[in-house]
Amino acid sequence: MRPRAHLRRGGVAAPLALALAVATAGAGTWLAVRADAAAPVRAGDPVRAPNGMVVSQSAIASEVGARVLEEGGNAIDAAVATGLALAVTHPTAGNIGGGGFMVVRFPDGRVTAYDFRERAPAAAHPDMFLEADGEYSPERHHNSHLAVGVPGTVAGFWMAHAAHGSRSWEDLVDPAVELARDGFPVSEDLADGLDYLLRDARERGYTATVDAYSNAGRPWTAGETIRLPDLARTLARIRDQGRDGFYRGETARMLAAEMERGGGWITEADLADYEAVEREPVV
Template sequence: MPALGAQPAPKPASAVESANGMVVSASTIASQVGRDVLANGGNAVDAAIATGFALAVTYPTAGNIGGGGFMVIRFPDGRATTIDFRERAPVAATPSMFTDSTGNYSARLHHGSHKAVGVPGTVAGFDLAHQKYGKVTWAKLVDPAARMADTGFMVPVGLAASLGSPRLQERLAAYPATMAAYYRAGKPYAAGERMVLSDLGNTLSRIRDLRRDGFYKGTTAHLITAEMRKNGGLITEQDLLAYEAKERAPVRGIFKGYDVITMPPPSSGGVAMIEMLNILEGLDLKGAGHNSPQYVHWLAESMRRAFRDRAIHLGDPDFTKPPVDRLTSKAYGTRLRSTIDANKASPSSPADVTQGYESDETTHYSVVDKDGLAVSVTYTLEAGYGLGAVVEGAGFLLNNEMGDFNGKPGLTDSTGLIGTAPNVASPGKRMLSSMSPTIVAKDGKLVAVVGSPGGRTIINTVLQVVLNLIAFDMPAQLAVNAPRLHHQWLPNAITVEREGFDAATLDALRAKGHVVRIGSQQGTAHSIVIDARTGKKLGAADPRDRDAGAIGH
C-alpha cells in the first residue's frame, strides 16, 4: 500500500524457495502466520484462513472481516472447487437505491455512504472452507490474529506510509471510530511503532470462540446494525443471519496444454481471462516478442473484446444466466480472433456498453502445502480501507462493495457508468467482481497459484502473469516483476506501467491507432510457482507491494 509518490521497492531477481509449504501475501507478518500453520501440521486451506484473518489486522487497506471475496482450491489429485464469499445486497436494496430525492444518480450514495455497505462474507467463507476442507481446529487459525490485534504489532513501512497520506487522513477523519483505531491523537503511526487494535481483537476473539456466529449473531451483529441505524445503512440482523457463502464449480480452460482453473460468476475474471487466452492461443506470442508492439496490440485487442462481453453478459448466477460455456469456448475465441486486424486498432464506440467503477484496492494471497494442496484467495473491502468507517465498538472496517452494482438501471454513459440488467442491485444479490484467483496445472501436476488486486485491471494482470509463465517460460519472480498493461474496451486506451515500455514501442502502438496512456503500477500478483524439475515451491512476492513477503518452511 505505497503512499502517493512513494518510490517502489527494489525488484528481487529470484523467488523464495521451499521444499515444503509456501505462503505469499501483501503482509510479511500475515505470511508468517500462515507459514506457522503449515509448519504445525495445517493444510493450505487452514493456512489461507489464518493468513486472511491476520491480514485483517496488518493490512487494513484490503485485508478484512468486513468485506468478501473468492477462494479457489485445487487438491493434489487434480480435483478443484471454489468458495464464493462475495458480499450480498441487503433485503432493503433496490435497483434505484443510488439516486437522490430528485431521481438523479448520486456517486456519494453509491460509493461513500453506509448504503454502499454490502453484507460481509469473509467470515462465512472462511468458516465454510474450514468445515469442508480444513484440518486443524478453527480456534488455532483465528487466535494468532486475535492476539496480534489485542497485544499489538509493529507497523510496517507500507502501512505507515499509507496511513500517513494526507488524502487518506482527510477521508478517514469523517469517522471518529476509524481515527481512534488507526491514529493516535489524530497523528499517524510511524514505521516500527506498536499498533494495538483492542476492539478488533475482541471481535476476532468472538469469531475464534463462536465461529461464524461470533460475527453474524450476538454482540458483533448488534454493533453492526447499530452502526447502520445511526448512519442510514440498510443491513439488518436478519440480513446478517441470512448470509451464506457458496461452493461453486470453477471455470476451466486449456491454454497450450495447461489447465487454467479460476473463479466463476459472480466474478467476471475467470470467464474473461479464459476468453482472452482462447483468442491469444492461435497467435505466435513468443515469436512477436514479450511486450513488443505486436504482442501488446494482440493483448489489447483480446482485452477489448472480453471486457465488452463482461459488461453485457456477466452478473450473479443466482439472478441471471450468464452464457459461460459459450464465452469460454474455443470456437468463440477463434471467431473473435478472426475479427482482429494485426495492424490496426479496433474501434470502441461510446454507444457500446461501458464498464462500471471498481476500486484498485484489493489484496491477493497464495498458499501451497507440502502435499500440493493449493489455495488462491482474493478478497477486498472495495475501495482502500473500504467505506473508511470502522464499526464503533467492533473495530473492523466496513466495505463499500455496493458500489460494484450498476449505478442506475439504463444509465450507461462515456464516463464509465453502466446500467445493463445483469448487475443492478436487488435484495440478496452479489455484485459483479473482477477478482480472478487462479491455479494453473499441467498433466495432473500443480504449476502455479496466481492472482492480483487492481479492480478491473485484475483480470489483465493475472492474464499477463500466466502468459509470462506459459508462453514466455519466465522464471517465477521475473514473471511477477514484468511490466504490465491494461485495456478495458472503454475508455478506448491502452494504459501501460510507467517503467518498462520504451518510446519506440508506444509510438508503434499509436501508429496502429491505439491511444496510449502512461499509468502507475498495476496490480500486486503474489504468486507461487512449482519448479518442474525439483518440485520446490517458489514464492514470488510482488515488489509493487512494500510490506509483502513470501515465507516457506
C-alpha cells in the same frame, strides 16, 4: 534451516486473493519458504518452494500462515489463518468487513471454489444510489453506509475450514486475536495507508475509524507498535463462537446499529441470512 515465508512486493494485487493463494496447491505435507522481510523481492524474481508457500501483502500475516504449515496444518488452515491476520495487519484492504473468493486444488486434481463476496441487504433496490432528482450519486454509491454489502469473509473462511481444515478453528483465529490485542510493528506501507485512511475518515466524520486507528493525533511512523483492542474483541468472539461470533449476537447488533445510525440498510436479519457458496470453477 528454519522454513521461511515470502512477502510479495512490487505489485498491486488483491490482498485477500494473495493470502489465499496457498489454498490452490492442495493439502498434504507442507514446508513454507520465507524470504527475509528486510530484503524485498523484485517483481519477476522467481521464488521456489518444494512443497508450499504463503504469499500476502503483509510479512506478518505471511509469517502466521507459514507457522501453520510448519506445525502440520494444510493449505486451507494456512489460508484462513493468513486471511484473518490480514484483517489486523492490512486493515485498508484485508479486513473482515469485505468478501472474496477461494479456489482450491486437491492432490487428485479436483478443483472447487468458494464464493463469499458481499451481498446486498434485503432492502436494496435499483434506485438506491440515485438522488431525489433521479441523478446517479457517486457519493452514495461509494462513500456512504448504503455502499456497504453484507460481509462474507468470515462465512467463507468458516465454510472452507469446515470442509477441509485439519487444525482447530480456535488455533487459526487466535494469532489474529493476539496481533490485535498485543500489537505489532507498523510497516512503511501500513503507515502510508493509515495516513490516507485517517485523513479520509476525518473528512467524512467516521469517528469510530479515527478512534480505532489514530496515533494520538500523530501520523504513524514505521516501527511504532499499533494495538487494536476493539478488533481483538471482535476476533475473539469469532474465535470462540465461530461464524455466529460475527453474524449473530454482539457483533451483529453493533454492525446493524452502526448501519441504522449512518443511514445504511444492513440489518441483523441480513447478517444472519448470509451464506457463502461453493461453486464449480471455470478452469
